[in-house]
Amino acid sequence: MEESKGDSVPSLCVPKSRKIVEMMEKSPHFINFILTILYFLCNGTTGYAQEGESYCSRYTFEMIPGDSIRLIPEDDGSTFTGQISKRVDLNFDGLDDFIINFGICGNWGDCVYGIYVQQANQKYTCVFRPEYWYSGKWDLLEKECIRVDGTRWMKLRLYSRTDYGGGPPGIVPTSFLQFDDSSYQNIELQSLTNWPNNADKTETFGVQKEYTHRGKTYQVGRMLLKDFQYGPLTLRVIEKDTITDIIAPIDEYPDLEMSRAELIHLHGRPFFFVIDRYRVYLVDLQNEKISARIQPGLGVEYGDDAISGTVNGFQFFDEDTYLLGIAVSYGVFCFNISDLDHPKELPRYTGHYGDRGQSYFFLEQNADDSYNGMVSRSDTLKKSDYVSGFYTATKKATYLFRDARLMPPSGTYINPVNDGTPKPFVLLYEKGINGKKIPWVVDLKKGILIKGEAGQRFIDKQR
Numbered sequence: 001m002e003e004s005k006g007d008s009v010p011s012l013c014v015p016k017s018r019k020i021v022e023m024m025e026k027s028p029h030f031i032n033f034i035l036t037i038l039y040f041l042c043n044g045t046t047g048y049a050q051e052g053e054s055y056c057s058r059y060t061f062e063m064i065p066g067d068s069i070r071l072i073p074e075d076d077g078s079t080f081t082g083q084i085s086k087r088v089d090l091n092f093d094g095l096d097d098f099i100i101n102f103g104i105c106g107n108w109g110d111c112v113y114g115i116y117v118q119q120a121n122q123k124y125t126c127v128f129r130p131e132y133w134y135s136g137k138w139d140l141l142e143k144e145c146i147r148v149d150g151t152r153w154m155k156l157r158l159y160s161r162t163d164y165g166g167g168p169p170g171i172v173p174t175s176f177l178q179f180d181d182s183s184y185q186n187i188e189l190q191s192l193t194n195w196p197n198n199a200d201k202t203e204t205f206g207v208q209k210e211y212t213h214r215g216k217t218y219q220v221g222r223m224l225l226k227d228f229q230y231g232p233l234t235l236r237v238i239e240k241d242t243i244t245d246i247i248a249p250i251d252e253y254p255d256l257e258m259s260r261a262e263l264i265h266l267h268g269r270p271f272f273f274v275i276d277r278y279r280v281y282l283v284d285l286q287n288e289k290i291s292a293r294i295q296p297g298l299g300v301e302y303g304d305d306a307i308s309g310t311v312n313g314f315q316f317f318d319e320d321t322y323l324l325g326i327a328v329s330y331g332v333f334c335f336n337i338s339d340l341d342h343p344k345e346l347p348r349y350t351g352h353y354g355d356r357g358q359s360y361f362f363l364e365q366n367a368d369d370s371y372n373g374m375v376s377r378s379d380t381l382k383k384s385d386y387v388s389g390f391y392t393a394t395k396k397a398t399y400l401f402r403d404a405r406l407m408p409p410s411g412t413y414i415n416p417v418n419d420g421t422p423k424p425f426v427l428l429y430e431k432g433i434n435g436k437k438i439p440w441v442v443d444l445k446k447g448i449l450i451k452g453e454a455g456q457r458f459i460d461k462q463r
Contacts, residue, residue: 359447
C-alpha cells in the first residue's frame, strides 16, 4: 500500500502546491473537483452521498509512466491526474478497474481517493466520488463481495488512526465501502475498541440463523453499524474462503426489528423465514434471494404502537402459494407469495370490527379475470400470553370457490380494520347465460358460500 503524503497540504483548507495551482489555471473541471473537496474539508462534512456528475462522471484514461494516470472527462475535455493505488477487477467482468490516489492529503495521513470502473467501450465510470480515507492502511477484500442484480462487487475495508483525540494508540477498522445499485457507499461500523475480544474484527455481523447445504453455509442477519444501529437484512453466503452478501430489496422498511428466524421448506427448497414486529421476509437459499417485505395492512394505520406489530399464526397452503397469518389489532391476513419480488395481500372481508375468532374471507382476482375465494379464522384456543385478545394460530384455510366467473362486490373496498360497522356477508354475482346475474353470498358468520335462490333469500332477510 502506498505511503501517506501528509506533507502535500500544509493547511486543510488552503492548498499551496504550485502544481495544483497550475492545474487549476488550465482546467475548469479540476477547479470544480478541488472546490468540492475543499467544501467537504472546511464544512466538516463526512457523508458519502451520491457523487455529483460534475466531478465524478465518465472518463477516458491515459497511462503515464510511473503508475500515474490522466483522467479526461467526457464533458469538457479538461484533465487531471492521479496515482494508481490498485488495479483490480472489482466486479469480476474481466476488465481492469482502478483505485486512484489524487495526492491531496491531510495532516493525519488521509488522502483523496476515487474508484473508477472500466466499461466495455474502454471508458471509465466513477463509482466512488473522490473523498478522503486513511492512506496508511486500507484493504481490498477480494474474498468478500456483495451481489447486486446478479453482479458481485468486492468490498473495501477502511481504517482510522487512534493516536489522537485521547484514544489509545493504534489503527482500527472504522468502515467499509460497499456497492449499492450505482456506486460505492461508506458504511461506518460500531467501534469495538472497548471490547478486547472483538477489537480485531472488521465488522460485527449478527447471525440470526445459519444453515449448511450443498457445500455452502447460509447466514441471515444484520451488520452492527455506528451508534449501535443495524444495517439492512442480509443473506451471507460462505463457500470455501469466499463471502458473498445479498441485501434485502431497497424498499425494506428501515426500522427492521428482527425477532426470530426459522428454517422452513417451501416448494421442496430451504428458506429462512424472517419475522419482525411489523413484517416478514422469505429468504430463498437455493436461489440466494430475499423477498420484498411482506407486511399486512401496508399504508393502513391500526392499533396501539405499544403492542401493535406482533405477527404470528403463520400458515402456508395450496402448494406454498399463499401465506396466512395474524397481526395484532389487524386480524387475519393472506398473501399470494408466488412472486417473491411482488408478494400481494388479498382483499379481506369479515363481519366484526376486530378479531374475535370470526371468519375472514379473501378474494383474489386471477390474470384471466376469474376469482378465487377462501376463508380462515383465528384459532381461539391458542392465545398470546402477553397481548390481550391476540391469537397465535389460524384454522386451516379452505376454498369456497376457484376460477369462478364473477362480478366482484360493488362500491369502494374498505379494509375491515377501518370499517366500524362491517356487513355480515359479501355479495357477488356469477356471470350467467345471456347476461343473467346469479347471486353468490358469502356468509361471514358461518364462513360458507350460498348460491342462487338460497343466496337471494339470505339477502332478503338482511333487508
